[in-house]
Amino acid sequence: MKRLINLIYKDFLLLVRDKAGLVFLFVMPLVLVLVMTGMQEGALESATKNSISLIVLDSDKDEIGLTVEKELQEKDMFDVKIADASMTEAEVQNLVRKGTYLIGVYIPENTTAKIQGNVQKSIAAAFAGLPASVTEGKMDTVSIKVFLDPTINSTFRTTLMSYLREASNQIENEYMFAKISEEVNERAMLPMGEFSLSAAQPVGIEEITYSNHDDAKANFDAAAHNVPAWTLFAIFFIVISLSGSIIKEREDGSFARLMTMPCPYSLYLLSKVIVYVAVCLAQFLVVMLMGKWLFPLIGLPVFDMHGTFFYCLIVVFCAALAAIGFGLLISTFATTHQQAAIFGAVSVVILSAIGGIWVPTFLMPKFLKALSMISPLNWGIEAFYGLILRGGSFVSVLPQCLLLLAFAAVCFVISLLAQGKKSF
Amino acid sequence: MSSAILNIEKLTKSYPDLNKQVLTGLCLKVEKGEIYGFLGPNGAGKTTTVNIISGLLKGDSGQIEMFGRPYNENRNYIKHHMGLVPQNIAVFPELTAYENLKIFGAIYGMENKALKSRIDELLELFGLMNFKNKKVASFSGGMKRSVNLMVGILHKPDLLILDEPTVGIDVQSKMVILENLKSLNKEGVSILYTSHDMEEAQHLCTRVGIIDGGKLVAEDTPSGLIAAHEGCDDLESVYLRLTGRKLRNMED
Ligand SMILES: Nc1ncnc2c1ncn2[C@@H]1O[C@H](COP(=O)(O)OP(=O)(O)O)[C@@H](O)[C@H]1O
Ligand SMILES: [Mg+2]
Numbered sequence: 170m171k172r173l174i175n176l177i178y179k180d181f182l183l184l185v186r187d188k189a190g191l192v193f194l195f196v197m198p199l200v201l202v203l204v205m206t207g208m209q210e211g212a213l214e215s216a217t218k219n220s221i222s223l224i225v226l227d228s229d230k231d232e233i234g235l236t237v238e239k240e241l242q243e244k245d246m247f248d249v250k251i252a253d254a255s256m257t258e259a260e261v262q263n264l265v266r267k268g269t270y271l272i273g274v275y276i277p278e279n280t281t282a283k284i285q286g287n288v289q290k291s292i293a294a295a296f297a298g299l300p301a302s303v304t305e306g307k308m309d310t311v312s313i314k315v316f317l318d319p320t321i322n323s324t325f326r327t328t329l330m331s332y333l334r335e336a337s338n339q340i341e342n343e344y345m346f347a348k349i350s351e352e353v354n355e356r357a358m359l360p361m362g363e364f365s366l367s368a369a370q371p372v373g374i375e376e377i378t379y380s381n382h383d384d385a386k387a388n389f390d391a392a393a394h395n396v397p398a399w400t401l402f403a404i405f406f407i408v409i410s411l412s413g414s415i416i417k418e419r420e421d422g423s424f425a426r427l428m429t430m431p432c433p434y435s436l437y438l439l440s441k442v443i444v445y446v447a448v449c450l451a452q453f454l455v456v457m458l459m460g461k462w463l464f465p466l467i468g469l470p471v472f473d474m475h476g477t478f479f480y481c482l483i484v485v486f487c488a489a490l491a492a493i494g495f496g497l498l499i500s501t502f503a504t505t506h507q508q509a510a511i512f513g514a515v516s517v518v519i520l521s522a523i524g525g526i527w528v529p530t531f532l533m534p535k536f537l538k539a540l541s542m543i544s545p546l547n548w549g550i551e552a553f554y555g556l557i558l559r560g561g562s563f564v565s566v567l568p569q570c571l572l573l574l575a576f577a578a579v580c581f582v583i584s585l586l587a588q589g590k591k592s593f
Numbered sequence: 594m595s596s597a598i599l600n601i602e603k604l605t606k607s608y609p610d611l612n613k614q615v616l617t618g619l620c621l622k623v624e625k626g627e628i629y630g631f632l633g634p635n636g637a638g639k640t641t642t643v644n645i646i647s648g649l650l651k652g653d654s655g656q657i658e659m660f661g662r663p664y665n666e667n668r669n670y671i672k673h674h675m676g677l678v679p680q681n682i683a684v685f686p687e688l689t690a691y692e693n694l695k696i697f698g699a700i701y702g703m704e705n706k707a708l709k710s711r712i713d714e715l716l717e718l719f720g721l722m723n724f725k726n727k728k729v730a731s732f733s734g735g736m737k738r739s740v741n742l743m744v745g746i747l748h749k750p751d752l753l754i755l756d757e758p759t760v761g762i763d764v765q766s767k768m769v770i771l772e773n774l775k776s777l778n779k780e781g782v783s784i785l786y787t788s789h790d791m792e793e794a795q796h797l798c799t800r801v802g803i804i805d806g807g808k809l810v811a812e813d814t815p816s817g818l819i820a821a822h823e824g825c826d827d828l829e830s831v832y833l834r835l836t837g838r839k840l841r842n843m844e845d
Contacts (some may be wrong), residue, residue: 172699175699176696178696179685186687187687422679422684426744427700429649430697430700431672431700432700
């Protein structure tokens with residue numbers, strides 16, 4: 170224990186003596202978050218031409234269903250998938266909850282028939298000279314359900330809703346006029362009661378966003394993306410500092426010397442892990458506090474974790490271990506610390522780019538979106554989305570956390586095997 | 594097997610990227626209380642031997658016993674009771690002299706108070722008290738060597754292994770180091786010491802072994818070796834006769 174404390178003390182001292190390294194670890198993420206949030210605020214809102222994955226389950230298979238399908242397919246904003254008729258509402262709901270699709274549209278059975286029925290009733294009443302109020306309560310409720318992923322920003326949401334409303338109103342009105350001309354043809358000129366087009370029950374569109382937060386305000390904005398994104402970037406950037414410190418100790422002989430002393434290699438590593446996990450947690454706190462307090466002061470969206478702070482810490486912890494494993498791996502195969510620094514920086518920038526740190530994955534073309542899943546930074550950001558935006562329980566982001574831990578484990582095992590071969 | 598504090602039997606070692614064997618069956622024995630000079634030209638395999646007995650390298654074949662115990666089964670005990678001063682300075686340059694000594698001492702499990710007074714004692718002895726809280730990176734070569742040495746003797750090991758501890762330092766520092774090794778030896782520390790400085794070895798060592806071609810070519814007290822070689826009046830001439838006058842590779 171005393172040995173470990175002394176090793177930690179040593180690693181801590183080495184870390185704080187490296188002033189340039191500290192700037193990289195703490196100042197860089199702060200600047201990045203600030204700049205990127207400022208830049209993307211607004212830009213994210215107006216991003217338009219993109220394929221947003223959308224699934225339509227049309228259990229109606231009649232006029233209204235077909236019209237909605239057609240309407241959506243015509244808009245290049247959406248990447249529309251028509252669900253198999255055998256699917257259920259719950260299954261569609263689940264696909265959206267899991268994030269497979271960002272939007273799910275469910276048109277229940279007999280929607281068209283119900284609309285027709287409602288139109289018929291109201292017209293019949295009108296022609297019978299009854300006031301509109303008579304039909305109230307006798308109408309079937311008709312509703313189309315829309316399941317939304319919280320990462321869908323408000324522009325997309327509004328646009329989608331207006332498409333759907335337009336499509337259903339159009340159908341309803343067509344029926345109404347068809348019905349009216351029918352009636353008119355049938356009964357020559359009879360006195361008509363009060364009649365208004367709005368008498369028919371309008372089609373309801375139920376909007377369901379997958380956020381379990383009570384305040385249900387979780388909104389995809391620049392802060393909700395950038396704060397976790399650049400925290401993760403910073404966390405993975407420790408690979409440079411970590412692999413640098415390991416290689417320097419190898420070069421100056423102090424590592425070999427420690428190994429001739431009663432200091433097991435595992436203890437040496439544990440000390441590094443503890444110090445760098447602490448660094449990662451500190452990075453998260455610093456960036457998070459900036460998002461919480463500084464952002465609103467300078468007109469940026471405030472960063473809100475909706476009470477998931479401790480779960481976020483766990484995600485940070487898993488990401489930290491993954492980054493440490495990666496750093497260790499780099500240090501094992503790099504011969505000089507310049508080599509490690511260059512490889513570390515380049516690989517982290519690439520992994521973060523494909524992982525959806527710079528640009529959120531849902532704005533990416535399909536093949537990049539698929540590619541993003543190989544990046545540990547993507548697992549991290551998805552876990553944050555799950556907690557902060559989808560309001561998921563910790564269990565819902567467990568797969569991402571486990572992936573991060575598995576990545577860490579693989580890196581550690583490879584490094585230890587390679588190290589074992591060298592023998593010290 | 595014997596009372597020897599270090600006993601090396603038929604040790605061989607070759608490096609994968611070097612086609613000749615560096616150690617070709619080295620046998621070497623250091624008795625308790627000795628200052629043993631392990632002498633040989635550059636590239637003779639001294640550092641290789643030191644690295645094997647300090648556990649940084651594995652030998653290809655042969656046996657090693659330390660403190661009367663088989664080496665591989667007693668690594669932890671051996672690590673506690675051995676002190677190493679490597680040929681290349683091996684400390685944390687970004688830490689101060691005090692921090693270095695404090696951390697390495699704690700790794701040896703030294704108790705805090707004893708460690709602190711031992712550090713002060715050593716800093717005083719080597720004249721580094723004024724540099725206690727300065728980074729080692731800012732030290733001169735001789736001062737760095739002193740810190741390198743202090744780390745190895747901090748915990749008063751039973752066996753101290755030094756790999757060319759006096760290379761590249763001024764005469765004053767060299768004297769301090771040699772005097773200190775002698776007084777450590779009086780306190781009961783056995784010493785294995787490599788060098789290619791024959792004058793120094795003759796002055797310091799109770800026994801010397803000369804390695805060439807991967808094994809010992811001679812072993813005795815300095816005076817015994819000089820007496821055994823007719824026409825030689827110091828260790829250097831004995832050494833030259835044994836190892837020849839042709840130029841050795843200048844690498845370490
Ligand atoms: N890591 C290594 N890989 C390959 N050859 C080495 C290595 N270390 C030492 N050697 C070679 O082994 C021989 C003995 O080296 P060394 O033990 O350092 O000699 P000394 O310390 O006596 O000067 C030299 O020829 C040297 O070039
Ligand atoms: Mg050497």
